[in-house]
Amino acid sequence: MRQAGRYLPEYRRLREKLSFLEMCRRPEVAAEVTLQPLRRFDLDAAIIFSDILLPIQAIGVGLVFTRNDGPMIRKPVRNRAQANRIRCFSPEEELHYVFEAIRLVRKELDEKIPLIGFSGAPFTIASYLVEGGHSRNFEKTKGLMYEEPLVWHNMMETLTNGLASYLKAQVNAGAQALQVFDSWVGCLCPEDYRKFVFPHSKALMEKLKQLGAPVIHFGTGTSELLPLMKEAGGDVIGVDWRIPIDEAWRKIGFKKAIQGNLDPVVLLGSKQDIRKKVRSILIKAGGRPGHIFNLGHGIFPGTPVRNVAFLVDAVHRLSRASAGNV
């Protein structure tokens, strides 16, 4: 969850010299930034430095990042003609720098910890394409879904195929696990998810299965969507803090692994509060195998570095202790 990034001074020093996109596009910089948090913290996995929207650069919709690294799309997709622009979507052809960064990181990591590759899920990518940036109500996305279902499904199918190739190329380059971020899917009711998203997420997950790398299927605000997300696929389901992790695990069944679910806001507070929240999550997870401790969403730029160090240590310490009690 943005394990590399603006909360690290060594990241900010690089960011002063380069734009966010340039940082992603230079393999040696992306690799360096990926490795930065690993030098500071005793993390159990690395995640490649990139952005969930990088694949849509290949479409030519004018993806740019604002000064705060927020994505903006200059030519959003709002009708059939605009959707046709993305008919040939093969992001893997243009994203060599991502694969090169993955290769560089793998070389550095030297099998000590696994490297995770990632991408946005079809719905979340589509929502950015249609809205033109982050949205509060997703009215244009839902509008296209409802009013032009064929255009919507075609676009989702195209995105799904492109994202599958892109993620496959990441595994070929050395990614040992994948995370698919359906970050904004929680704006939908289960009925709409089933109709407009599920078939495509399921198709993507089916394709990823053949790669042999475990897949984390993540979303926020997904209380009511979890059974469907589980059915769509993924070896691990990632959840945010809005749902207690035991409740979420019951919803997806204990045969699936689960990832989560510390509210990143907690990292802005005191060590005492961090410890309290970590303990509460570990107690709820019950020391059961298949729990991957993680934040429920991206880390905030203002997070004190010492709090991240404290968190990583607390998770290790307390999970050993709780495993002893189970």
Next chain:
Amino acid sequence: MRQAGRYLPEYRRLREKLSFLEMCRRPEVAAEVTLQPLRRFDLDAAIIFSDILLPIQAIGVGLVFTRNDGPMIRKPVRNRAQANRIRCFSPEEELHYVFEAIRLVRKELDEKIPLIGFSGAPFTIASYLVEGGHSRNFEKTKGLMYEEPLVWHNMMETLTNGLASYLKAQVNAGAQALQVFDSWVGCLCPEDYRKFVFPHSKALMEKLKQLGAPVIHFGTGTSELLPLMKEAGGDVIGVDWRIPIDEAWRKIGFKKAIQGNLDPVVLLGSKQDIRKKVRSILIKAGGRPGHIFNLGHGIFPGTPVRNVAFLVDAVHRLSRASAGNV
């Protein structure tokens, strides 16, 4: 759910001449705007034109509304000293114009349909006070909760007492039902809700019980909070579209009434889609008594008036039809 407002041309004509706050503050204007949708649509209730944040004008934190009617607070509350400013919070002393507007509307309505009064809930009001406006992550609100729990609880208690008096004064002026909007409470996990919000929402609901007017307790993204919100109180629980209404009703128990839950985005689309969604909600509600059909959140300014007319008609027509089938 903003039944009066920017989607109506007759509202926009008034709004061109007056600021949003002025419209709220002039009883004859607020009454006129309250009545506008009733002249167009066959609605079953009226809701007074006002804003959930009006009560905090009395604190002197510098509440203003931007050109798009979005609230901004110039002097937000982020520490103990700033929280002390709201020690004496008696909004009912300064909000005579709301009560006057209620009296004017009641006179016009002449007992034909009931009039609903409303306010923000303590948490949602507090979140605006602390964040200074709308927030995506509520990090300052949660920060204050975690780091200064005493300051937080004192502030919530003060708000609760003030809001109770304000809502009581609305009933005294003629409001026949009340809606308490905890619009942003869905950003919390159940553990935090129980600790930092529940005692205050419960205290508010207890006080309101004595007024004899039914109370609607509303929030969005509340899947995991519903059992606690029900326990906190209210005769009706209001939900958004993220949870199917039958699922929500099961969670609060069928002895409570339920309000909801059409996604307001649907009103931007076609009649066919509106009809489909209305039918789906009515089928889920099963024709059971105690379902109040409503939007799951505020209507969008760009909503076509004809779609609202179609919705009101469709709800009446289809609910009569489905009641026949039960």
